[in-house]
Amino acid sequence: MTSHDGTAATVIKVGEGTHSYSVTVGRGLDSTILTAIPESVLRVLIVHQEPVAGRARALAKALESDGRKAFTVEIPDAEQAKGVETLSELWRILGTQDFTRSDLLIGVGGGAATDLAGFAAATWLRGIDVIHVPTTVAGMVDAAVGGKTGINTAEGKNLVGAFHTPLAVIADLEALDGLPGHDVSAGLAEVAKAGFIADERILEIIEADPRRVLDTRASEFAEIMTRAIRLKADVVSEDLTEKGRREILNYGHTLAHAIERHEQYTWRHGDAVAVGMVFAAELAHRAGYLSSDVLSRHRSVLTSLDLPTYYRKGQFAELREAMARDKKARGATLRFVILEDTEKPVRLEGPSEDLLEECYDAISA
Structure with a gap:
């Protein structure tokens, strides 16, 4: 697999059997996100943070052009996103837009975005697919890989959560070029x-x-x-x-x-x-x-x-x-x-x- 600049992307396999998936690492991997989505998927909810709103909108447009229904929801930055209130809003959207077990979520952003999107996917209809598109360093090397999902409570960080392996992880290093x-x-x-x-x-x-x-x-x-x-x-x-x-x-x-x-x-x-x-x-x-x-x-x-x-x-x-x-x-x-x-x-x-x-x-x- 190659990135759009001609350099080789690295594909790293995680897990075995039904829990296996791949992490793709490279530059210019937008098309890889689309090819990772199964043909059976009709609806996609893109969960994103404000700094990557443009990326989320572009992804939604590409999905619509591909004949699917795409919805975007912006969540707060960092750990402020990982609360029951934000999770409840995701559940509301999934319900009102008739998401079924053949549909999926995409988490775009830092670790909080992928943690939250993963937990929403783990709990909706007892588990639907999720793809992670981390756009921070820690999100790529840590939060998005491994299937840990969760939210925070007043008592501590990530005390409520589930193990829910993603369908794929796309780590596009180009997304990091503008980071402070x-x-x-x-x-x-x-x-x-x-x-x-x-x-x-x-x-x-x-x-x-x-x-x-x-x-x-x-x-x-x-x-x-x-x-x-x-x-x-x-x-x-x-x-x-x-x-x-x-x-x-x-x-x-x-x-x-x-x-x-x-x-x-x-x-x-x-x-x-x-x-x-x-x-x-x-x-x-x-x-x-x-x-x-x-x-x-x-x-x-x-x-x-x-x-x-x-x-x-x-x-x-x-x-x-x-x-x-x-x-x-x-x-x-x-x-x-x-x-x-x-x-x-x-x-x-x-x-x-x-x-x-x-x-x-x-x-x-």
């Missing part, structure tokens, strides 16, 4: 995470030339994006419902989700994950698992990507309460993904409160 630099940096936190837990080559590429990595048109950027997507595809293919190895993808996320909730979702997810990874590295180091060199490498790699590695002092009590609601927790026991070394993730259960506070002090500024 901070949004690119924030998304690359998830790419760096992939490097720390399983693919050190990603870290080496970042360390060789961070500025090239931050350029969405550079070959280095395309390589680390593709490597991160392939890693996630491999992990979720082995463990669709997070009962085993998939948990390593939560590296840094225990504290990150607590920070996001504490900041009322005004922090970018990747910024929170960057701080969360440094916290996890401090935890691993102080618990005797991780060397000081790898701990230092966390700070140097993330700083080179313009990501934060510290959080405010005096917030531990509130964050500790939020961490208790983490999905990896079992009863009152906190469970963390930590590293023994680069590419060697393990699980740490029930660290002492003193150790947690000590690690928090080490990342406070």
Whole structure:
């Protein structure tokens, strides 16, 4: 498969059997979206955020030209979209427009758009198809791949959701060319995470030339994006419902989700994950698992990507309460993904409160 500029697109298979699908990574992939839609589909609901409204309208026009009925609905940006009220509006549209099990949704935008569209698809008529068209870095390497869907509640992030594999994921790198630099940096936190837990080559590429990595048109950027997507595809293919190895993808996320909730979702997810990874590295180091060199490498790699590695002092009590609601927790026991070394993730259960506070002090500024 080739992109419209003649370069080869990469097709990465995820899963086996009825839960299998492909992630296509390349540039200029608009036609790939249309070919991914089965001929039996008569109605398509495109769920999108305001920054990609033009892309959604163009897609709807192409679908109408192809003889289908296409509807668009704009949702709020970022995590503000992932609420019951927005989900209810999607259900209303699906009902009033007579969507059946042979129809589908398309999520266009960041991770919030694909999470929400996926959950609406999972719950409408107990499951209809969805195609994800992520238009952010984190959406491509994380949210859109793996079949996790969900919404937020006042009690925490993604506590209500379902596993619902998409029909296809189209990761068009051209969609990233106009993103603000901070949004690119924030998304690359998830790419760096992939490097720390399983693919050190990603870290080496970042360390060789961070500025090239931050350029969405550079070959280095395309390589680390593709490597991160392939890693996630491999992990979720082995463990669709997070009962085993998939948990390593939560590296840094225990504290990150607590920070996001504490900041009322005004922090970018990747910024929170960057701080969360440094916290996890401090935890691993102080618990005797991780060397000081790898701990230092966390700070140097993330700083080179313009990501934060510290959080405010005096917030531990509130964050500790939020961490208790983490999905990896079992009863009152906190469970963390930590590293023994680069590419060697393990699980740490029930660290002492003193150790947690000590690690928090080490990342406070």
